[in-house]
Amino acid sequence: xxxxxxxxxxxxxxxxxxxxxxxxxxxxxxxxxxxxxxxxxxxxxxxxxxxxxxxxxxxxxxxxxxxxxxxxxxxxxxxxxxxxxxxxxxxxxxxxxxxxxxxxxxxxxxxxxxxxxxxxxxxxxxxxxxxxxxxxxxxxxxxxxxxxxxxxxxxxxxxxxxxxxxxxxxxxxxxxxxxxxxxxxxxxxxxxxxxxxxxxxxxxxxxxxxxxxxxxxxxxxxxxxxxxxxxxxxxxxxxxxxxxxxxxxxxxxxxxxxxx
Amino acid sequence: xxxxxxxxxxxxxxxxxxxxxxxxxxxxxxxxxxxxxxxxxxxxxxxxxxxxxxxxxxxxxxxxxx
Numbered sequence: 001x002x003x004x005x006x007x008x009x010x011x012x013x014x015x016x017x018x019x020x021x022x023x024x025x026x027x028x029x030x031x032x033x034x035x036x037x038x039x040x041x042x043x044x045x046x047x048x049x050x051x052x053x054x055x056x057x058x059x060x061x062x063x064x065x066x067x068x069x070x071x072x073x074x075x076x077x078x079x080x081x082x083x084x085x086x087x088x089x090x091x092x093x094x095x096x097x098x099x100x101x102x103x104x105x106x107x108x109x110x111x112x113x114x115x116x117x118x119x120x121x122x123x124x125x126x127x128x129x130x131x132x133x134x135x136x137x138x139x140x141x142x143x144x145x146x147x148x149x150x151x152x153x154x155x156x157x158x159x160x161x162x163x164x165x166x167x168x169x170x171x172x173x174x175x176x177x178x179x180x181x182x183x184x185x186x187x188x189x190x191x192x193x194x195x196x197x198x199x200x201x202x203x204x205x206x207x208x209x210x211x212x213x214x215x216x217x218x219x220x221x222x223x224x225x226x227x228x229x230x231x232x233x234x235x236x237x238x239x240x241x242x243x244x245x246x247x248x249x250x251x252x253x254x255x256x257x258x259x260x
Numbered sequence: 261x262x263x264x265x266x267x268x269x270x271x272x273x274x275x276x277x278x279x280x281x282x283x284x285x286x287x288x289x290x291x292x293x294x295x296x297x298x299x300x301x302x303x304x305x306x307x308x309x310x311x312x313x314x315x316x317x318x319x320x321x322x323x324x325x326x
Binding site: 020021022023024027043044045046047048049051054057058059068070071073086087088090091092093158159185205207208 | 266267268285286288291292293295300302318321322323324325326
C-alpha cells in the first residue's frame with residue numbers, strides 16, 4: 001500500500017486520530033496518551049486565567065510536533081467564535097481553529113447557522129477552519145462554500161460516549177462533501193471509531209472516551225489501532241453484503257458421497 | 261485607578277504596564293493572550309502598553325478541552 005496521507009490546511013498527517021486535552025484527572029498523562037495514540041492533532045480551549053491562583057499549564061504536556069487545534073467553546077454566536085479564534089491565534093500556536101458555537105446547554109448541539117457565519121469570516125482571515133456541526137448535508141455544503149478546511153459532524157452529543165448514532169447522515173456527508181470528514185464527539189469505543197473509518201470518514205476526534213478511561217494510555221493505543229484498522233478496511237474495498245449464505249469452502253468433493 | 265481584569269474590578273496603585281501587571285500576578289507573559297478594551301494586545305507590546313483608569317482587560321490562556 002502506498003503511504004496513506006491525510007492533508008488538511010496544507011499540512012500532512014499519517015495518523016487519522018485527533019485527540020483532546022479535556023477531562024484528564026491528571027494532565028501529566030497527556031504526553032503518554034499522545035504517543036500511544038499516534039495522534040498528530042490535539043484540541044485545547046481558551047479560558048480566563050485565574051488571577052488568584054496559578055495552576056499548571058496544559059501546554060507543557062502537549063508534544064511540540066503536534067498540530068494544535070484550539071476550539072471556540074463557550075461561544076454562543078458567530079461573533080463570539082470569531083473573537084475567540086482571533087485570541088487563540090494571538091497565542092502564537094498557529095492558525096487552526098475548531099469552530100464550536102453552542103447555545104443549547106442540555107445536549108450541546110452546535111448551531112449550524114452561526115457556525116457557517118463564523119467559518120466564512122475566519123476562512124477569509126486565513127484561518128484553517130474545522131467546524132463542529134450536526135451531520136447535516138446543507139450545513140456541510142454551506143461550510144464548503146464558506147471556505148472550511150474540513151467538516152466535523154458529531155457522532156453523538158459531546159461527552160456521551162454513545163457512539164456513531166448519526167451514521168446514516170455521516171455516510172451521506174462522506175459521499176457528497178468534497179472535504180475531509182472528521183467525526184467528532186460522542187465516539188465512546190474503539191469499535192465505533194473503527195466503524196466510522198470503515199465507512200470512509202477521513203479521521204475521528206476522540207477526547208472523553210480516552211480521558212475518562214481507567215487507563216487512558218491503553219485506551220489511546222486501542223483507539224489508534226482501531227482507526228488504522230478501519231482506514232485499512234475502507235481502503236481495501238470490502239466485499240459485498242448478501243442475504244443468503246455463500247459457502248466459503250468448495251461444495252463438491254464431499255467425503256463419502258457418490259461422484260457424478 | 262480601577263481596572264477591570266477578567267470581569268473583576270481591581271484597584272491599582274500606579275499605572276502599570278501589562279507586563280508589570282502579569283509579573284505582579286506571577287503569570288508567564290508567553291502563556292497568555294491579552295485583550296484590552298476589546299482589542300488584542302500583541303505580546304511584544306506588553307511592555308509598552310500602560311494601563312489606564314477604567315480599562316477592561318481579558319487575560320486568557322489555553323486549558324484542556326475537546
